[in-house]
Amino acid sequence: MTKPQTTRKKRANGVESRQRILDAAVEISGERGYEGTSIAAVSAACGLPASSIYWHFKDKDDLIAAVIERSFDTWLAAFELPDEESGTPLERVTAVAGNVAKSLVDAPDFLRLGLMLALERRPAEPRGRTVFLQVRDIARAKIAEMAASLVPGLDEESVQILTTYAVAGADGLFVQREINGDAVDLVAMFELHAQLVYDAATRMAARRTA
Amino acid sequence: MTKPQTTRKKRANGVESRQRILDAAVEISGERGYEGTSIAAVSAACGLPASSIYWHFKDKDDLIAAVIERSFDTWLAAFELPDEESGTPLERVTAVAGNVAKSLVDAPDFLRLGLMLALERRPAEPRGRTVFLQVRDIARAKIAEMAASLVPGLDEESVQILTTYAVAGADGLFVQREINGDAVDLVAMFELHAQLVYDAATRMAARRTA
Amino acid sequence: MTKPQTTRKKRANGVESRQRILDAAVEISGERGYEGTSIAAVSAACGLPASSIYWHFKDKDDLIAAVIERSFDTWLAAFELPDEESGTPLERVTAVAGNVAKSLVDAPDFLRLGLMLALERRPAEPRGRTVFLQVRDIARAKIAEMAASLVPGLDEESVQILTTYAVAGADGLFVQREINGDAVDLVAMFELHAQLVYDAATRMAARRTA
Amino acid sequence: MTKPQTTRKKRANGVESRQRILDAAVEISGERGYEGTSIAAVSAACGLPASSIYWHFKDKDDLIAAVIERSFDTWLAAFELPDEESGTPLERVTAVAGNVAKSLVDAPDFLRLGLMLALERRPAEPRGRTVFLQVRDIARAKIAEMAASLVPGLDEESVQILTTYAVAGADGLFVQREINGDAVDLVAMFELHAQLVYDAATRMAARRTA
DNA sequence: TATGAATGAGACTTCATTCAT
DNA sequence: AATGAATGAAGTCTCATTCAT
Incomplete structure (x- = not known):
């Protein structure tokens, strides 16, 4: 009501965000390993703030595990x-x-x-x-x-x-x-x-x- | 017995110190890789303060390279x-x-x-x-x-x-x-x-x- | 009186924090010059931890430049x-x-x-x-x-x-x-x-x- | 007697060393100010080890004062x-x-x-x-x-x-x-x-x- | 007269993470 | 579903200085 649901480009879209984070994480962790992968770098690569990564993944360990799992x-x-x-x-x-x-x-x-x-x-x-x-x-x-x-x-x-x-x-x-x-x-x-x-x-x- | 205790306390033995640092560094870097090897960890493992490591090696990169070279x-x-x-x-x-x-x-x-x-x-x-x-x-x-x-x-x-x-x-x-x-x-x-x-x-x- | 105590404790007010950091930085850098201005000193003077200064400013250079710019x-x-x-x-x-x-x-x-x-x-x-x-x-x-x-x-x-x-x-x-x-x-x-x-x-x- | 005084190039020569240190110090401190002048930088510029600088000058403060005095x-x-x-x-x-x-x-x-x-x-x-x-x-x-x-x-x-x-x-x-x-x-x-x-x-x- | 080696303190900066909104 | 801001811990490295030789 307050906001008409026209086809907004940037609608909150959990699934897509998760993918973007994972895409960035695969690339970076594939190049730099576990320790070399910083949340800040993943954040920069996927365009989402670091805190958003923590909305989708419990912690760094969880993120890397998800990369493997995917x-x-x-x-x-x-x-x-x-x-x-x-x-x-x-x-x-x-x-x-x-x-x-x-x-x-x-x-x-x-x-x-x-x-x-x-x-x-x-x-x-x-x-x-x-x-x-x-x-x-x-x-x-x-x-x-x-x-x-x-x-x-x-x-x-x-x-x-x-x-x-x-x-x-x-x-x-x-x-x-x-x-x-x-x-x-x-x-x-x-x-x-x-x-x-x-x-x-x-x-x-x-x-x-x- | 083998050696008279000339080495009072811990003073100035460049060659030995370098070896000790390298020994610590091989072990740690062999287990944790480049990023995983912190100077603090090497320092703790060899008993010399971090700043002493920098007397013997220009920087972390130099240390790791020396590990390989040895x-x-x-x-x-x-x-x-x-x-x-x-x-x-x-x-x-x-x-x-x-x-x-x-x-x-x-x-x-x-x-x-x-x-x-x-x-x-x-x-x-x-x-x-x-x-x-x-x-x-x-x-x-x-x-x-x-x-x-x-x-x-x-x-x-x-x-x-x-x-x-x-x-x-x-x-x-x-x-x-x-x-x-x-x-x-x-x-x-x-x-x-x-x-x-x-x-x-x-x-x-x-x-x-x- | 002037302001109801909405600012509970110290949470999230970017603009004000930035000002506080700059206020501290002007004073210190005006007294001690570029090299003499340590982030730790600015941190102490403004009450925010050093890492928070880096949220607002890319690095020390950026901070000093902002001081001049203001x-x-x-x-x-x-x-x-x-x-x-x-x-x-x-x-x-x-x-x-x-x-x-x-x-x-x-x-x-x-x-x-x-x-x-x-x-x-x-x-x-x-x-x-x-x-x-x-x-x-x-x-x-x-x-x-x-x-x-x-x-x-x-x-x-x-x-x-x-x-x-x-x-x-x-x-x-x-x-x-x-x-x-x-x-x-x-x-x-x-x-x-x-x-x-x-x-x-x-x-x-x-x-x-x- | 022990050492023939032929014109050795590198004889220990306090006066000359002092000059070399001061020459390096004038230049560096003139460019970078008090805090910007590190003993290591002076050492590198004059070719003498840092500890030698402390033989000639009590401390950094003394060195800078000597620069002015000269x-x-x-x-x-x-x-x-x-x-x-x-x-x-x-x-x-x-x-x-x-x-x-x-x-x-x-x-x-x-x-x-x-x-x-x-x-x-x-x-x-x-x-x-x-x-x-x-x-x-x-x-x-x-x-x-x-x-x-x-x-x-x-x-x-x-x-x-x-x-x-x-x-x-x-x-x-x-x-x-x-x-x-x-x-x-x-x-x-x-x-x-x-x-x-x-x-x-x-x-x-x-x-x-x- | 000089120096190789050592050292604690502190520099700048990034880290993973949290929290209120 | 997301994020701006904050934060303590830890990172690498340089500092001024000392000390035994």
Whole structure:
């Protein structure tokens, strides 16, 4: 009544504000890590005052955790194994690797922040770190499942070792690209990685069966 | 007994103080990264007042860079290839991998800090990052040289790709161990990595010669 | 009585806080110059914590500049020439001189700080210095205009020389009073100065016409 | 005996070190004032460690006072009135003014620092300020004496007023030149100043005699 | 005659957070 | 749903000074 509800540009819009804050936070925390991300910087980047950030998020820890949580699904989606008819096991593994690589090239902030959180050892572990490691474990489980289903005959220990190795290669190649930029063809390297791991897996399985 | 108590109280021993500061700084920065390392924390850990740290180091950036520089040699030493007589090429490569892995288990702070620095993208790049990347390039060159000399017949591009892959695996396995702790047998994983890369190299060389 | 106690405790009144900070800053910086003015001292004098000062002003430089800017108008107002009917040219000039002198006696902080800023040659020139010199140029232009309009027949060069001399006398007499205190009758000295400059001007004009 | 006294370049030489420190201190304090002059900056400028400065001077206050004291004589020498035979009273006064102006152009640091010290009002007055004001009083006395001897018939009050005015003009013109640089011909302005003051003096004397 | 090293105090500034509106 | 203003703690770094050698 007091204020006619014409299509105001700047109507209070909680959802949109939250998004803007998160967008700013992903970028900054992806570049500068946990400690390097100041509320003031996020505020400046999203155009909302610092106190508004505290309306949407309990505290800084909560904000960083939310950043991780938001990328959650997108990230895990890349790990879906294509249908059986879509090709040979190797082709299917390679396809997954390529997808993951592409998603990393497109949105590197998630993993960059995640790895920084993972490497840090601070007295009070940030919740974002916990969340990231959980997501990581889910991804790991998916890979282990892939290995077991695509390369029959692998014992559990081999699956674990191969999975660890697969994840390590992915992380390492990502780091490589972060350091050397476009000089590293991430998709190609991921595909090579997939192939080497697949080869190793089949050889391991063969050795065991023999 | 070992030393007469000439060091009355705590007076003036520049070299030792510098070491103490660096010791404190390696530990803290290896755990918390650049931003997470406060001069006050280093001061508390080494027992010297903050202002004394500034007698030995120009500023925080200089301190962190010195931390990287000090681990420099130790780190590169692990990359020395053993004598030709010491075994087959594969055995020699595996030995190097094992050495590197052991040095990482013993002193993970260097690489942990280095990777955190490498991942960050802060407006003013810390000097420590630059130094770390330089050391890294030297290590990379050593690996490339190893590949070329132990696996004849590799073209330059293959050498580069394999080197990138080798380094990436090392980084990734290190991260894995940092996250999962002793559950990861770093030495074993590094040896597996060495073998897989070596196999891939010989196959590449064979394919080319054929 | 005058105001109902709506201002519960001390909550949120931006404009008033800004004034309180500036009041404290004028006084302190007028007494101790740029370097001598510590934020802690201003904080103590105005009752607001140091961090609150940074809500209102970007940094110390900005604060000092604001101090200069606030006195700006008051200061320039003293240079208004009275109406033509109010007396002979000499009387009118003398009136201006008296006004300026009075304003200096009442509020010496502006010029004291300004002169200190003007004398300093620091690597990074404070913005307050720039602003002060600009205000000063405006004042100078007003004096030059007065000279040209009240003493016809002066060539441009003479006007400039007389203006420089007039300003110098004003600055110097102010300094004199700052050093010797009430022993110096600033108003009387400014009036004498006005007269001497006026005499010199008319003589210069006469010599030229002749 | 122990050390042959060949012309060593870097023999411990107290006198020379003291000079080097003072040279650095004049320059820095002349540019930045009391608070702006840090021992570290002086140390950097003279090449001697900070602790060496404390060997030569009790503390910062003492150093700044020494800076003023060293320029003392040079400065006062400029105020000597030339012999009676050297010209008319006006010519002689003008000569003194010219000399003072020249000495200010050559070595402005003394007066620049002095004026900054004079303008500041800090709780604990620096000794340098006291010394400067004393030198200034001596100079003032010399001027008063000049006035009384060259313009007979002036009563004491007029002498004081004229002296104040003469000193003020000198200070003000110096400030002007400091602000505007070479655009201000300090020697010419000082000569004009001398003439105006001399004229005023003779007129005052005449009025009184009449 | 000089100095390397140390040091507590204090400089400026940013931090995460709160609170009244 | 949001924000202007405030705030104590902590950040990095410089200060003047001292002391043992």
